[in-house]
Amino acid sequence: MPVKDSAPQRSHTTPEVxxxxxxxxxxxxxSVNDVxxxxxxxxxxxxxxxxxxxxxxxxxxxxxxxxxxxFYESSTRTRTSFELAAKGLGADTTLVSSLSSSIEKGETLxxxxxxxxxxxxxxxxxxxxxxxxxxxxxRETGLPVLNAGDGxxxxxxxxxxxxxxxxxHLRPGVETVTADTLAGVTVTIVGDILHSRVARSNMLLLPxxxxxxxxxxxxELLPELAAQAGPGIEIERDFLKAIRQSHVVMMxxxxxxxxxxxxxxxxxxxxxxxxxQERLAAHAPKALVMHPGPIIRGLELTGEVADGPQxxxxxxxxxxxxxxMALVNRALTSHSEKAGA
Amino acid sequence: xxxxxxxxxxxxxxxxxxxxxxxxxxxxxxxxxxxxRSNLGxxxxxxxxxxxxxxxxxxxxxxxxxxxxxxxxxxxxxxxIATGTAAAAAGGFTSVAAMPNTTPTNDxxxxxRWMQAPExxxxxxxxxxxxxxxxxKGEVLNDYAALKAAGVVAVTDDGxxxxxxxxxxxxxxxxxxxxxxxxxxxxxxxxxxxxxxxxGATAFRLGLRxxxxxxxxxxxxxxxxxxTELSMNGKGDKxxxxxxxxxxxxxxxxxxxxxxxxxxxxxxxxxxVAPHHFLLTEEHVGAYDTNAKMNPPLRSAADRDAMIxxxxxxxxxxxxxxxxxxxxxxxxxxxxxxxNGITGLESALGxxxxxxxHEWKLPLGRVLSLLSAQPAALLGLRGRGTLTVGSxxxxxxxxxKQEWVFHARDSKSKSKNTPFDGWTMQGKIxxxxxxxxxxxxxxx
Numbered sequence: 097m098p099v100k101d102s103a104p105q106r107s108h109t110t111p112e113v114x115x116x117x118x119x120x121x122x123x124x125x126x127s128v129n130d131v132x133x134x135x136x137x138x139x140x141x142x143x144x145x146x147x148x149x150x151x152x153x154x155x156x157x158x159x160x161x162x163x164x165x166x167f168y169e170s171s172t173r174t175r176t177s178f179e180l181a182a183k184g185l186g187a188d189t190t191l192v193s194s195l196s197s198s199i200e201k202g203e204t205l206x207x208x209x210x211x212x213x214x215x216x217x218x219x220x221x222x223x224x225x226x227x228x229x230x231x232x233x234x235r236e237t238g239l240p241v242l243n244a245g246d247g248x249x250x251x252x253x254x255x256x257x258x259x260x261x262x263x264x265h266l267r268p269g270v271e272t273v274t275a276d277t278l279a280g281v282t283v284t285i286v287g288d289i290l291h292s293r294v295a296r297s298n299m300l301l302l303p304x305x306x307x308x309x310x311x312x313x314x315x316e317l318l319p320e321l322a323a324q325a326g327p328g329i330e331i332e333r334d335f336l337k338a339i340r341q342s343h344v345v346m347m348x349x350x351x352x353x354x355x356x357x358x359x360x361x362x363x364x365x366x367x368x369x370x371x372x373q374e375r376l377a378a379h380a381p382k383a384l385v386m387h388p389g390p391i392i393r394g395l396e397l398t399g400e401v402a403d404g405p406q407x408x409x410x411x412x413x414x415x416x417x418x419x420x421m422a423l424v425n426r427a428l429t430s431h432s433e434k435a436g437a
Numbered sequence: 438x439x440x441x442x443x444x445x446x447x448x449x450x451x452x453x454x455x456x457x458x459x460x461x462x463x464x465x466x467x468x469x470x471x472x473x474r475s476n477l478g479x480x481x482x483x484x485x486x487x488x489x490x491x492x493x494x495x496x497x498x499x500x501x502x503x504x505x506x507x508x509x510x511x512x513x514x515x516x517x518i519a520t521g522t523a524a525a526a527a528g529g530f531t532s533v534a535a536m537p538n539t540t541p542t543n544d545x546x547x548x549x550r551w552m553q554a555p556e557x558x559x560x561x562x563x564x565x566x567x568x569x570x571x572x573x574k575g576e577v578l579n580d581y582a583a584l585k586a587a588g589v590v591a592v593t594d595d596g597x598x599x600x601x602x603x604x605x606x607x608x609x610x611x612x613x614x615x616x617x618x619x620x621x622x623x624x625x626x627x628x629x630x631x632x633x634x635x636x637g638a639t640a641f642r643l644g645l646r647x648x649x650x651x652x653x654x655x656x657x658x659x660x661x662x663x664x665t666e667l668s669m670n671g672k673g674d675k676x677x678x679x680x681x682x683x684x685x686x687x688x689x690x691x692x693x694x695x696x697x698x699x700x701x702x703x704x705x706x707x708x709x710v711a712p713h714h715f716l717l718t719e720e721h722v723g724a725y726d727t728n729a730k731m732n733p734p735l736r737s738a739a740d741r742d743a744m745i746x747x748x749x750x751x752x753x754x755x756x757x758x759x760x761x762x763x764x765x766x767x768x769x770x771x772x773x774x775x776x777n778g779i780t781g782l783e784s785a786l787g788x789x790x791x792x793x794x795h796e797w798k799l800p801l802g803r804v805l806s807l808l809s810a811q812p813a814a815l816l817g818l819r820g821r822g823t824l825t826v827g828s829x830x831x832x833x834x835x836x837x838k839q840e841w842v843f844h845a846r847d848s849k850s851k852s853k854n855t856p857f858d859g860w861t862m863q864g865k866i867x868x869x870x871x872x873x874x875x876x877x878x879x880x881x
Contacts, residue, residue, distance in 0.1 A: 108745050108797055110738075111716055111860075206769050226771035227644035228725030236769065247773070249644030296644060324638035357630075 123219070123240035123430035125423060126230045128252045128301040133273055136301075140260060140271040142425060143418040146185070154421075155186035158428055163187045164217035166208065166233075167244070168194040168224045173389050173413055174244050174253070178221050181420035187428075190217075205229060209237040219427040222246070240427040248291050248354060254388050255297035257419040259305070261412045262344055265384055279306035284338045286369055287348035287396050289318040291355070294388040295348060296325065303328025312338040313369060316358055317350075335369050339380040346386045347371055347396045362395065371397040376406060384408050438462045439873065443472055444491025444834060448498055449806035450814075450823035459496060461830035464872040469826060487875075491834050494867060497805050498824050499531025499561070499831030500786060501812040503591075504620075504685055504709060504757035506778070507533070507563065510548065511540025516762040516851045519558035521782070524760070524850035526560040526869045526876040528782040531831035532813065532821045533561060533760075536595045537568040544568045544579050546587035553588055560876040561869075562831070564590045564818065566620065569608045573597045578607055581615040590816045593620035595685065596732070598656060600625065606663050609680045613667070618681040618816055621660055623692065624733065628652040633773045635719040635734040643722065645773065648734055654691035657684055661699045661706060668704055683815060684708040686759050688733035690743030697752045707815050708747075709757040712781060712788045713856065715744040721856060727768040727775035728856045731761065748807065749799055755812035758785045762852030780855045784843050786835070787862025794837075795863055801837060830873035839865035 125131060131139065146154060163182045167175055175191070182189045192208065194200065199208060205224070212220055219240040222230050227247030234241040245251040263270050266281060283302055289295045289311050299309045299322075309329045311322055323329050332338040339345050350360065371385065385397070385406045393399040402409055439461040446457040446469070458475045460468040468475055477486065507521040518535075525533050535552060537543035543552065549565045557563070567589035571577040575594055584592070592612050598621060599605045605621075612619045629648040634640050636647025664682045687693055687708040699706035713731065718738045721729045729735055747753040761778025768775050789808060793799040813822025820829045845858040869877035 108742065110741065110745075111792070204766075204770060224771070226773045228772045231724045232769070232771060247644050248646075290641075293644060296642070319641065321638045321641055325642045 119235060121234055121238060121240045123427035124234055125252050126241060126243045127250050128255050128297045133304060137272040139256060139422040142422040143260060144271060146421040147418040154184060157185045157425060159186035161187045161218055161428055162216045163189050163219050163424065164212040165189060165191045165221045171223055173416060174223065177416040178244060178420050181417050182424050184421055185425055205233055206236040209233045213237045213239055242423055242427055245293050249293050250297045251293040252297050253420055253423055254294050255301045257412060257416045258298055258386060259301060260415045260419055261408050266343065273305050276306040278302060281307045281343045282310060282341050283307050283344040283346060284310040284312055284342040285346045285348065286312045287317065288350050289313050289322055291351040292348050299329050300326050310338050316360060336379050339383060342380055342383050344384045344386060345380060349390060349392055349396060371401050373398060373400045373404060376401055386412060438485065439487045439489060440475065440477060441489045441491050441496055444494050444496035446496045447802050447805055448824045449802045450810035451825045454802060459824065461873045464830050466824050466826050466828045466830055489868060494834050495837050496832060496834050498809040498822050499833050499869065499871060500529045500808045501532040501818065501822050502530045502758050502782065503534040503755060503812045503816055505533045505535055505760040507535045508762060509539060514764050518552060518563060520849065520851040522560040522563060524782040524848060527849045529786045529833035529835065529866045529869050530782055531561045531869065531871040532564060532818060534564045534566050534590060534816060537566055538573060538596045542568045542573050544571055546583045549584060549587035549589050561871040566590060567592045569594045569599060575599045575601060575604055578611055581611050581617055585615050585617060591618040591620050595622045598622050598624050598626060605660065609663055609667055613678045613680045616678055618683050620683045620685050622685045623653045623656040625652040625656045633730060634722055635736045637719060637737060639719045650689040650691060653689045653733055654695055657692045657695045661695055664704050664706060679705050681705040686711050686733055688714045688736050688740060690740050693743050693747040693752060707754040709755040710744045710748060710753050711757060711759045712785050713779060715741060715748060716788060716792060717856065725772040727772055728779055728854050730772060730775050730777055731779055732777035745797060748793060749797060754815055756785060756789055756807045757812065758782055762850050763854050764852055768854050780848065780850050780852055783848055784855065784857045784862065787843060787864055790837060790864035791862055830870060832870040833866060834868040835864050835866045837864050841865050
């Protein structure tokens with residue numbers, strides 16, 4: 097065939113990207129994109145209702161209903177708060193972790209999910225090292241699934257509890273959120289953005305409420321294209337410039353378990369991005385300091401900052417239980433649309 | 438003996454595009470005649486003649502797919518040579534070149550012969566491709582003379598690209614000496630460890646590690662440099678043989694550009710594109726659909742457009758499916774853990790006619806050439822990909838206008854891993870004939 101001297105660029109009608117039909121369960125939250133602002137408002141309102149409710153009355157809401165916690169990665173905060181949330185609503189919970197279960201013997205996620213369903217689980221709370229695993233579990237079991245963190249992808253319940261924490265300080269009393277609830281608010285997320293599911297969920301959720309999200313970190317941990325993940329996201333590599341404009345500074349842990357051979361000079365990292373009391377006092381004396389945990393004192397932030405008056409780290413943990421009660425309650429009380437819908 | 442009567446014969450290699458009757462006998466084409474004018478009368482009376490009425494249908498050379506994984510020996514739960522070639526026949530293919538990444542790998546004349554043995558129950562002709570290096574480890578070269586004598590038509594370490602310059606150079610030199618093509622799956626695996634889709638904003642959003650395009654085109658450029666060195670200003674080796682590099686499943690704009698430039702420089706460098714790479718983009722991964730996971734991965738829209746452009750302007754030499762069956766239980770796992778690959782034999786013609794021909798106006802003869810004459814010529818498959826008198830009686834007969842819907846569940850392949858389930862296809866195949874035997878008919 098003759099080859100032309102240059103390839104003229106034509107545009108072609110191409111097949112629509114027919115995302116394969118995905119059968120979703122009502123009540124599932126796999127991504128922050130699964131919840132509309134209306135649903136976020138409902139969840140925030142419900143979190144407060146449940147938090148304030150008489151514990152004995154609350155425990156009748158999901159009395160003896162079965163919820164499985166399926167954890168393929170270690171967790172302290174998320175697991176405990178989901179468990180306390182479910183138990184607070186009266187549900188029976190069971191924890192299956194990748195160690196000490198048939199997962200060790202090679203059982204697949206599909207089969208483990210089907211087994212839990214056969215045991216009577218009505219919803220599964222999943223933490224998994226592979227991005228997208230909750231979609232597989234939901235598809236194969238047909239159960240509502242709450243994503244408690246999937247690989248480097250998302251951690252939607254964390255973003256919702258972060259939002260509740262922010263609102264408590266920046267918009268006290270507000271539970272019904274709209275597209276401009278956080279207008280004028282800048283939230284900077286600092287550190288290992290590339291490997292962070294917390295960062296992805298927050299950067300997708302907060303701009304929906306009008307916040308500006310600024311991502312800050314070295315190139316190895318923050319690729320330029322992160323800014324294309326959604327609207328309202330900017331990159332500022334200069335840490336001090338970033339925190340200077342911020343109302344909220346969210347620090348992230350360096351995820352040693354996901355670095356996959358990436359060599360990082362920790363001393364350089366600390367020099368560039370560690371949040372110290374001096375930096376905070378000089379550049380962001382009013383900013384709220386958040387961190388999804390676990391924190392590594394002396395690395396991404398100093399102990400002084402973590403324990404200091406601007407830190408909301410433990411408050412975030414506290415909000416986690418209320419938000420997860422709302423999520424668990426919704427998972428078991430939403431009704432799937434009829435098949436084919 | 439078969440008489441195909443009243444059909445519209447398109448044989449691009451012979452510049453044939455006319456109403457013709459065709460007579461097939463003893464596995465060969467024995468006569469091409471104007472309608473109703475064949476010399477069948479000369480045939481001894483009593484000889485059985487099967488008549489195929491092809492009025493309103495296209496009669497074309499059986500299709501040639503130079504990139505399939507038939508999984509035998511060793512992975513019969515995914516596909517066997519019998520099921521894979523049955524799928525080929527259903528898709529209009531009469532020649533398939535089988536990749537060597539089997540278990541064990543196709544390193545030896547024994548395995549090469551085993552694959553072609555009648556006991557395998559192949560519906561269509563299987564041309565084994567040999568492993569370039571022992572156990573496709575990229576270290577020790579196999580015996581190409583012995584492999585060629587056993588029937589190997591090219592060598593490759595498909596899926597385990599040869600990264601060491603010194604080894605790739607030796608592979609090219611030795612293959613050239615035997616007149617064999619070298620097929621490279623171009624992927625610098627030093628850049629793709631742990632990756633499961635194309636690098637870019639979509640991969641970032643999905644939290645998946647991405648394969649950068651340079652992992653493909655970087656290796657293509659390296660291979661072209663080696664071919665340039667070994668081509669000796671076009672003179673080739675002492676027997677006048679010039680190295681032939683064939684780039685498998687090209688997926689990036691830069692790789693196509695590199696091939697375009699190499700050809701302009703007079704090198705024997707060819708490339709193929711798979712239907713999924715000229716139709717789909719990384720967005721198709723959607724909600725972690727493992728049927729959208731293959732290697733090379735679905736790329737950006739700009740890359741997909743470059744594949745279309747490369748096909749339309751002729752730099753792409755062949756459409757090849759990279760038919761890669763996997764059992765459903767192997768694909769029903771976490772995206773990152775799922776094996777790479779999709780089936781392709783039964784959707785290639787329908788997709789090519791629907792999109793390349795109908796939508797993008799590539800003439801029917803060009804589409805068929807990309808699916809038969811050109812790939813056959815590229816691997817030197819004599820008597821294939823054409824229907825001149827004396828050629829093998831490999832024929833596909835189809836209705837070019839008829840639309841139909843492809844359902845994976847109806848596939849003859851043992852595996853159903855395709856992203857094209859439910860897609861509208863164009864060009865319904867009525868018969869496929871391999872060496873004079875009807876191996877597929879729509880009614881059956």
